[in-house]
Amino acid sequence: MKTIVGFLSRPHGYDALSAIVKSQNYKIIKLYTHKLNPKSQDPQRSIRTDYELFVKKCTDNSIPLTSIDSMNDEIIDFPDCDYILEISWRYRIPKNIIDKARIAAFGIHRGKLPDFPGAEPIKQALLNGEKKIVLSAHYLEKDIDAGNIISTIEFPVNYNGDKNLDVNIQTIRDEITPLFSKLVFQTLNILEK
Numbered sequence: 511m512k513t514i515v516g517f518l519s520r521p522h523g524y525d526a527l528s529a530i531v532k533s534q535n536y537k538i539i540k541l542y543t544h545k546l547n548p549k550s551q552d553p554q555r556s557i558r559t560d561y562e563l564f565v566k567k568c569t570d571n572s573i574p575l576t577s578i579d580s581m582n583d584e585i586i587d588f589p590d591c592d593y594i595l596e597i598s599w600r601y602r603i604p605k606n607i608i609d610k611a612r613i614a615a616f617g618i619h620r621g622k623l624p625d626f627p628g629a630e631p632i633k634q635a636l637l638n639g640e641k642k643i644v645l646s647a648h649y650l651e652k653d654i655d656a657g658n659i660i661s662t663i664e665f666p667v668n669y670n671g672d673k674n675l676d677v678n679i680q681t682i683r684d685e686i687t688p689l690f691s692k693l694v695f696q697t698l699n700i701l702e703k
Contacts, residue, residue: 523597529691545577627655647697
C-alpha cells in the first residue's frame, strides 16, 4: 500500500480525502488542512464550515490531522511518504517538504495551467471566454502552480446568462468537485507506471 500525505482544503479536497480513505491501494498517513477562513474572505477568521468534516473523516480513519492557518506555521514531524497531494492549499509548500515524497509530490489545480495559475482560475477562464474548465494535476515546485502537467480533466462550461458571474463560478465549483478524486486516481495511475 502506497502512503500519501495530504495538504487538502475545501470541498474538492474533502472529495479527494473521502475517495482515498476508501481505496485499497493508498493510505493517507497525515493530513494538513485549514481550520480558519482566509482573512481576505473573513476578517474575523471564523472556523471553516467544512472543517468538522475533515476532523470527523480523519478521526474515523485514524489519520493524524494538523491545521495550518498562517504561512508562518511550521510543518513539523513530517512523515516519510510515497506521495504528497495538494488541493486548494493557501500557502507555498516548502521545497524541503516537497522533496520528502519518495515517488512524487503533486497538486490538483482547478484551472488550466499554465494559462490560469493562482487564485480564481475559474473566474479567469470565464472572463477569458473559455468554453471548458480544465483541472490540472501538476508536480509541486517551489513556485505555486509552476510544475509540469501530469494529467488533466476537462469540464464544459455551463454558463447561465441569467445569473451573475459569482453565482456561475460557485455553480461550476460545485459541479467539478467530484472530478478532483477522479483526477487524483488518474494521476496516481500515471505515476505508478
